[in-house]
Amino acid sequence: MQISTDRSPAPVSEARLAEILADPGFGQHFTDHMLRVEWTPEKGWHQARIEPYGPISMDPATAVLHYAQEIFEGMKAYRHPDGSVWSFRPEANAQRMVRSSRRLALPVLEESDFVQAVDALVEVDARWVPTTEAGDERSLYLRPFMFASEPFLGVRPSRHVTFMVIASPAGSYFKGGVSPVRIWLTEEYTRAARGGMGAAKTGGNYASSLVAQQEAAEHGCDQVVFLDAQEGTYIEELGGMNLYFVHRDGRIVTPETGTILEGITRASIIELAKEMGHTVEERRFSIQEWKDGVASGEITEIFACGTAAVITPVGELVWDGGSAPSLPHGDVATKIRGRLVDVQFGRAEDTHGWMHRII
Template structure:
């Protein structure tokens, strides 16, 4: 199905002068474009009333189901301006597929891939002036946040019969203020992110809410992010609060890139999946498996593990310099080393159109 989208332009868009100030230093998630997309669903009408309208507050009834039972999913992707002025997305179909999986777990209707991509593309076209220019040495982009929530006014515990899907956009600079600077992780041993049969593989706000207390603990310890272990045994590495983790093995059995297998409790990151394919292009052997915490410690001590990094849409690839825990710390021998740097450059060059897209991952929006 193709959505019939109506457009109502914002009568008071941000001025060109103010927009120039914002794009000069956008930060992350601080400013929002002039418009937003919205479409609604009911069992009787399906997806209907698709529209692009001026960005603004939502009016929600106090009994709105999402406020009580957290029936909500979201996605995150970016639009990149290439040097010829065109605007491209990176693997939006993969985001659509992941949202469909999240929707099934949260008892939502599925928005088809074609409609998901169309909604994003049409909104980006309307707000194209918000996409930062391609400037050498910069990695500014337009962050796109699609989300779906239970909008029925009802206090019974069941799947909502009125659902709203929206898209908002925000110009973005580096997620971490230090850019490519290595980050420190705090190992959470009293909190877990997700358990067997839970919602770990769904991109839903509840997973992120559960990470906030351990994240605050990480900040108190002087760390940038929190590292979670599995809920069953508390010995296997899972993911960070919002990113997947990778290990580069460069010792006697080097040339390998290893990451925890998803197994239903880890979010299947789009950046993660892309890196697994790019690593193979670079001649690296790729492994997805359980990784015990002890392997990280022993691998660094023996010289087998040379680089460690985290990845996600917002931060792209960020080197991990140290894991701090109650038992001490594990210091990465070569944070931001050659493999991390090469993979990051390869991925960013693809996104900004500076490298050939041999995988067919990019989609033109405008």
């Protein structure tokens, strides 16, 4: 892919950047540039360019605004102790975007072009990748996304598609840091159904979770857990995170994929857990099994994972009329999280070849 670069005439000052990177929050500040590539049936992917970050002009009839033909990815760039900059398993994000593209009838961006596009933006905005100390988990969050950009109101796949990458420095996803989150069980709303878009990373899945997330907040909870749409019995995932249940004998159970997102962090945790001697089961896991397991002591630890939060422990489960006892922040989640984060930040050897050097 040939990528042109138009550098910003007014980049953020070094003094202001230092203030931002000292306390970036999550998704609040954005780098000086963004990457954009266009697609049409006649030309394929073309006009790839890096340009100053800013608003995008959009016709009121643009298809994505009406039919939600859109997908995205979430990943991070990490600065290692020697100053180099790396991403974590970008080819896996590229492969998942291919799967999402096919489900949403969007054109496929090849894996090599996806990785090149993300790398190119990070290279231009490298000064935005935070320098970290031991125990610090600041990074540059990367958001590649693709949307239907044709101005047309007919219900069909768009004949003009735009792929973009933006970047935002990130601190901890949860304001309170790594501490057990309180989970609300929604029994009214579902996130995805068999044959639907649950396994695709598309904005509509997150939009459908927001009313339940509102419901969770009203009950003093941090996150919401969804059950399957068919029987209302089996756990799927949180609003944007995969779940794991640690048993007394060391087994770890995580809901099987199909209607849930196949997380890159999820897959990495499964591999690390097996290396640490845990048997990992990917299967249907009922809400009753959760309640009974916590009550009996069979389930000793629950945690959730995602790109933004990495791994966070799950404490109390709350539902209309009841709750399951809160579980402490356990050793299994702590150890797996430590191994994963140390590899990502270059503090431990990458024996899996997961890290991709950008700079």
